[in-house]
Amino acid sequence: MARSLASWLNRLAFLRGLVFILAVVVALTYLGLSREVRLGLDLKGGTQLTLQALPTQEVPEITPEVMQGVEAVVQQRINGLGVTEPLIQISGRDRLFVQLPGVADPDRAVALLGDTAQLEFRKGLVPVSALPRNEQGEVTAGENPEALFERVGLTGDLLRNAYPQAPRRGSQSWEVLLEFKPEGAEKFAQLTRELAGTGRPIGIFLDDVLISAPIVGPEFARTGITGGTAVITGNFTVETATDLAIKLKAGALPVPIRVIENRTVGATLGEESVRRSLYAGIAGLVLVFVFMVAYYRLPGLVADLALLIYALCTFALFQLLGVTMTLPGIAGFILSIGMAVDANVLIFERIKEELRAGKSLYKSISEGFNRAFSSILDSNVTTLLVCGVLFWLGMGLVKGFAVTLGIGILVSFFTAITCTRTLLLAAMAIPSLRKPELYGVRMEAAQS
């Protein structure tokens, strides 16, 4: 009487465990599927750049402050580009790591980010007609710009805003409209007053290259051009005008930067490689599932169930933590499933041993779990240590791998022990499943 009550209570406890697991599965499936999977650049296509800040005579050392300045300007310029979810990160002493998802055409981005974009208005010292010209007949500042133009301190810092502007009637060329801050407006008025009617040009320099040399009409001789706006004309297309406006608005970079690494993946390639690797991984896992049932029988089937729960839990956790899936990330995930299988293999081998030693099924299972525990703990901790090092020291893709493998191991530690145990003990509650053969141990061995 007391025995049947105890077993009845036991069964109730396992039922509760089962209901709990089921609830977790449903909740995690819902959470996992309700969000869009965040794919890394290597999977959905995009551009990844590493920029290096270069010291100049004025800024001989790249300090953290300089890097913050560079980061802010790059950030502004990328915002102008309209990329969704860009990533900009200072890495190391003088590097900036930029990810532009979906930008499969890096050329414009590179051009946009690479220029220092130091705009400067200088006072012409000779008439336009005396300026040197290049092969296309455009005016240049020649070999020695200092002899032709004088710096007056009117630079891009004094701009408030810049816009692209459609071509005027009769012209093909777009323009860039500038709005000065009050101090800039004053300087600009003074500069134009001095130059009005003299035939000497304003030199508009971008990164020390003369891009335009307009002259100021004599009507401005008394007041200069007031109102704080100016227009740069040149051979601009809609794109180049937009890009220059973006750069000017974002301000100049404090130091020049150079692209030292560029990785661009076209969207189609990314899609194809994710599909192939994912299918291959899934095919491998199916084989693992089959192997587990073939070799370990009932516990193998239970382990497969636990593994499915594991995969769901881990995936849901990735989604909740906002882990970005990259190709190495998927590899880490698949490997972590291998680790989860390992925990089960350790336990089942132990159960078999206990059964062969002649213990009862129930005792063998609980002993199996207890004895395998320290092995599982030690092996998981050592792998986690390596994951930690990878995460701490690794960059980009390596980090993704460490994150998915690490999360996977933590989850598997939970599911391999809790889930498998609950499910196995629940199966034990069904009398027809209490046969040693179902645990891959031959009858005589179990009885001996």
Added chain:
Amino acid sequence: MTAQELSPPDPAGGSRRLLDYRFDIVGRSKLWFTLSLAVLLVGLVSMAFSLASLGTPLRLGLDFAGGTLLDLRFERPVTTDELRRALQEHNLGSSIIQLDTQTGQEALIRMPPLTEQERLAVEETLRQQVGPFERNLVETVGPTVGRLLLRSGLVAVLISFGLIVVYLALRFQWDYAVFAIVALLHDVVLTTGLFALLGLTVGMEVDSLFVVALLTIIGFSVNDTVVIYDRIRENLRLVSRKVSFAEVVNLSLNQTFARSLNTTLTTMLPLLAIAIFGGATLKGFAIALLIGFSLGVYSSIFIASPLLVWWRQRRYGGKGDPDSLPSGAEG
């Protein structure tokens, strides 16, 4: 408890085998060490050849060597010759060109590092002379980036070794930890050596994922070793002191044998699938892991544990067990 099955023999039993196991692994230590040394030799010779012909012990991929890689899909099938002619205009005629053999439309071109302007100029020439294309992949890695990657990879390996030694020394004993690291070094060095061989024979290159693979191998291989150590520790507590350390290790190896094989098998199945059918980017990675995991399970069983026995026998005499020493003699 399980002590029953490990009970010492009855005194009359004399020279009868104390413990029942199938494979005498420790007894054939010399064979295992020789096998490993042979593979090590192959690796070292490959590295030497590679050093002589390529200038580096391994065939370095873009990540480490630096350079610009273009993966272009042309609208029509193209030939290597027309690509090379177009590249010749930029003095890049000696670039490495790989054409997709099936369609002939996809070309991988590897050049020395180019600036963005140079790269665009090269693309423009290709477009004009060869035809329109879609860009699958552009990679430019400056030579300094590679050095940085390599250095941080090496640092990561060393730090992992350090952490593992500390953890194992705490959980087990310091000599266990040292031989676990010897086994790990074995795996890392032999995998690298075999990759040098693959680099010479099939042109396999190592990239930053190779470093990740090495670290993963370390993580997994130490797993196998730890599981065996764990069993040795447990058995040492259960058996009588008359049983030698070598016997205990042999027993533990036999007990964990099925687990080691099954775990390696289940981990390798998905990797094998990725290596054969997966995308090109992960292929080298999967192959590195396959080689490393095989070496890892081998070294855990056939290197780390026999070494531990050898060391204990040397240090503590015949039985190899510190407990069997006369009292007071233990250092």
